[in-house]
Structures are given as C-alpha cells and as structure tokens.
Amino acid sequence: MAIYLLLFDSTHAALSVSKEFDTQGLSYYSVAAPASLRAGCGIALRFQSDDPTKYLQLAYLYVGDAMQLYVRSESGGYTPLDNTHI
Amino acid sequence: MTKLLDGFGKACPQPLVMAKKELEQGNYDIAIQVDNEMAVKNITRLAQKYSLSLSCEEIVGGWLLTFSDAPHDKGAETSTLLMEENWQVSSGSYAVFIGKDCVGAGDAELGYNLMKMAIFTLSEGDAVPTSLLFMNTGVKLLCEEGQIVECVRVLEKKGSEVLVCGTCLDFYGLKDSLKVGEVSNMYDILTRMQEATKVITL
Numbered sequence: 025m026a027i028y029l030l031l032f033d034s035t036h037a038a039l040s041v042s043k044e045f046d047t048q049g050l051s052y053y054s055v056a057a058p059a060s061l062r063a064g065c066g067i068a069l070r071f072q073s074d075d076p077t078k079y080l081q082l083a084y085l086y087v088g089d090a091m092q093l094y095v096r097s098e099s100g101g102y103t104p105l106d107n108t109h110i
Numbered sequence: 111m112t113k114l115l116d117g118f119g120k121a122c123p124q125p126l127v128m129a130k131k132e133l134e135q136g137n138y139d140i141a142i143q144v145d146n147e148m149a150v151k152n153i154t155r156l157a158q159k160y161s162l163s164l165s166c167e168e169i170v171g172g173w174l175l176t177f178s179d180a181p182h183d184k185g186a187e188t189s190t191l192l193m194e195e196n197w198q199v200s201s202g203s204y205a206v207f208i209g210k211d212c213v214g215a216g217d218a219e220l221g222y223n224l225m226k227m228a229i230f231t232l233s234e235g236d237a238v239p240t241s242l243l244f245m246n247t248g249v250k251l252l253c254e255e256g257q258i259v260e261c262v263r264v265l266e267k268k269g270s271e272v273l274v275c276g277t278c279l280d281f282y283g284l285k286d287s288l289k290v291g292e293v294s295n296m297y298d299i300l301t302r303m304q305e306a307t308k309v310i311t312l
Contacts, residue, residue, distance in 0.1 A: 035220065038223075039220065039223060043219075053226075053230055053257050054223050054226040054230065054257065055227055055231070056230075056231050067223055067224075067227060
C-alpha cells in the first residue's frame with residue numbers, strides 16, 4: 025500500500041478534515057508537515073491506502089482545493105500528485 | 111539483623127521514600143511491609159536501580175518485601191554504571207514531561223493535534239527520550255487506543271521508559287484504562303527529571 029500525505033493551506037482546513045476522518049473511521053496519522061514541502065499549515069495527515077480516492081473526496085467536501093496530495097517514494101521523499109482524480 | 115519498616119496505611123510514595131532513605135544510608139538489610147500493589151511495583155524498581163535482589167512474600171493485609179543485605183557484584187557494576195551514565199550525558203539524555211492533554215494553552219482541538227504530531231515526531235526520531243513522564247490530564251492521552259498510544263509503544267520499543275502518574279489516573283477514574291506505560295509516582299517522576307540532562311515540557 026502506498027503512503028500518502030495531505031497538506032493544507034490553513035490549520036482550520038487540516039483540523040476539519042482530520043475531524044471528519046475520525047468521524048468516518050478512516051485511519052491516518054497527524055504529522056508535522058515536512059520542512060521540504062511548502063504548506064500554509066504545519067499539520068499534515070498521513071495515511072496508507074491502495075486507493076486514496078475516499079480520503080480525497082471527503083477532504084475535498086470540506087476544504088475544496090485548499091490542500092495538496094503527495095505520495096511517498098521508496099527513497100522516503102514525497103512527490104506531488106494532482107487532485108484531478110478526485 | 112533485618113530492619114523491618116512499616117509501610118501499612120502509608121500513601122504512595124511514602125513506603126518508597128522510607129525504603130530509599132535506608133538504602134541511601136547504606137542499610138541494605140531491610141524489609142518493608144506494604145498494603146498496595148503500587149508500592150510493591152515502586153519498591154521493586156528501587157531494588158533494580160540499586161542492583162539489589164528483592165523477595166516478595168504475601169502476608170496478611172499485604173506484602174512483605176525483603177532486600178538482600180548488599181548489592182550483588184557491586185564493584186563490577188559501579189564502573190559499568192559510571193560508563194553508562196557518562197555515555198548518556200554525552201549523548202544528551204533527555205526526559206519529556208507531558209502534564210496536559212494538549213500542547214500549549216488555547217484551542218483544545220489544535221492543542222490535541224499538536225500533541226499527536228509531537229509524539230509522532232518523537233517516535234520517528236533516533237534520539238528518543240530516556241523517559242516520557244505523564245501527569246495530570248496528560249495521563250488521559252494513554253487511555254484510549256489511537257495514534258498517541260501507538261507512538262508511545264514505538265518509543266517504548268526504542269528504549270524510552272514511560273512513567274504515568276498513578277494519583278492522576280486514580281483522580282480521573284482511569285486506573286483500569288491505561289493502555290501503555292507503567293503506573294508510577296511523584297517520587298520516581300521527579301527523580302527521572304533530576305537525572306536527565308534536560309527536560310522538555312510539552
């Protein structure tokens with residue numbers, strides 16, 4: 025399963041999405057956004073999934089485009105993904 | 111002759127303090143009777159710290175804990191301990207004190223999320239704290255399965271000692287809900303702070 029990281033433009037966006045993930049019983053970790061990635065908010069949500077669509081769709085409902093999805097590479101770095109497959 | 115200390119009816123951590131006082135004076139030939147399991151655990155840890163063997167016998171109303179009359183192989187262990195202590199200092203041993211269920215003051219939800227992030231970040235690193243010390247509402251963090259409990263388990267596996275205030279668990283009615291860590295007391299928690307090169311308060 026791939027590891028994804030969701031970054032947000034604002035802390036309020038991050039908190040509302042994390043709350044919704046909790047409500048829906050989706051598994052994730054609240055982590056500090058890596059310093060190498062630019063984001064408006066230092067809170068990132070990390071999750072492991074075969075298909076991130078469910079996470080993304082839910083997040084999109086709450087914050088729209090105010091987020092950025094990354095996938096973790098084997099080297100440990102993160103590569104941005106576009107959100108078009110939501 | 112073995113000196114008998116009476117810890118019956120004494121609140122935590124008094125029995126521990128009584129035993130430690132004797133050991134500090136070089137009196138290893140002691141026994142102490144206690145009436146609660148927490149005191150048994152605390153005194154067992156004390157014996158380990160002094161490299162003393164300890165026997166535990168169930169008696170009417172509690173337990174009788176008897177120390178050996180001298181630390182076993184004291185000379186050999188002292189030099190090892192000194193080396194270990196020096197190494198820990200040079201590598202920057204540190205304790206993390208968590209006295210609340212959130213980081214900082216202000217919005218509780220933000221503070222709780224910051225706490226999750228902080229403990230996750232600690233668990234990901236190589237330089238883990240020598241001890242994590244939980245008091246007051248901080249103990250609530252360890253009473254529900256989830257990210258924080260998972261990360262604290264990782265820290266334990268990496269070598270961190272996790273001490274949780276028993277008085278606080280008792281106050282919040284959480285004594286049976288603790289998922290990770292060892293029930294401890296003010297005496298041990300303050301000792302870990304004193305022993306650490308630095309203490310980080312979250």
